[in-house]
Amino acid sequence: MLKLEKNKAIEVPESLYARIEAKIKGTRFESVSEYASYVLREKLATEESSSPGYSKEEEGKIQARLKALGYL
DSSP states (O other), X not given: OOOOOOOOOOOOOHHHHHHHHHHHTTSSOOSHHHHHHHHHHHXXXXXXXXXXXXXXXXXXXXXXXXXXXTOO
């Protein structure tokens, strides 16, 4: 059974909407909403799957600790 999700509206500036409209002409996207949903899903998936990075200070501490333990 296909579960339909309810939609919520978000506002974007008219100039951005027009740019998206122009970008999706001739593509598989049938609407600005469809494209925006796709882009947001992709962005969230990328952010959710990436591991947190370390600051330069944290990297220095890790390297010092690994060196002290004889790994470096």
